[in-house]
Amino acid sequence: MKKLLIAALLTTPFLSGCIVAVSDGEAEHSWASDYSGSGWQKHQKSNRDKITGLKNGVAYQTVLQEFDTPEFSDLVNKGDNVYQVLYFATNSKHSDGKITKDECTPLVFKNGKLVGYGASAVSEYL
Template sequence: MKKLLLIAALATPLLSGCIVAVSDGEVEHGWVSEHNNWEKTQRNNRQKISQLNIGTDYQSVLNSFNTPDFTELVKKGNTVYQVLYFATNSKHSDGKVTKDECTPLVFKDAKLIGFGETAMSEIL
């Protein structure tokens, strides 16, 4: 540690006009990095959703995606509906995800019955 401080002290005069940052291991990415990250995530979500098949098992779908942005669960009679929402279309570049920026995946008794607003109309 003392060697590191000595090197930093000796190098400081050479760094005029530069910023030396010391981190505790946590990194806060700038807007550009976050921007690219959410775009990549949404593109990946759209690609995965486009490859889904009717009847795919709930757990299989859940395992192939990251954590859903929103989830819903409802029981009507003897039927259980689960809805997973994944961000696919950002409308507000504010870093927050809302349901209107997501595509819903609708499951009936743990089997995929569809995705999007048309599928949602099945359970409303």
């Protein structure tokens, strides 16, 4: 026990600046290191602005190139159609370093083309 305590005390200075994220299987994404301070607010406003400018039918790959990596994504096959949903952070009230799906706007793609965004689009197609 004494050796463990000494090892912990000696290695602590080397851990400064590191973020260790442990997931318990819940749907959440940690991005504290990417968007610290007020950066998360600017990032989410940028996402909202980009989403507002999207047109129906835009290609999935085009959206991926326009945005940063989505916080979450889903893929569903229904009959002959493939639905992809990308979730981008848009409406956090405060920065706790974790993003959940309810803080995101989903973009719904059918067979590689945007068919809608928001909760109503998810309920319409999935």
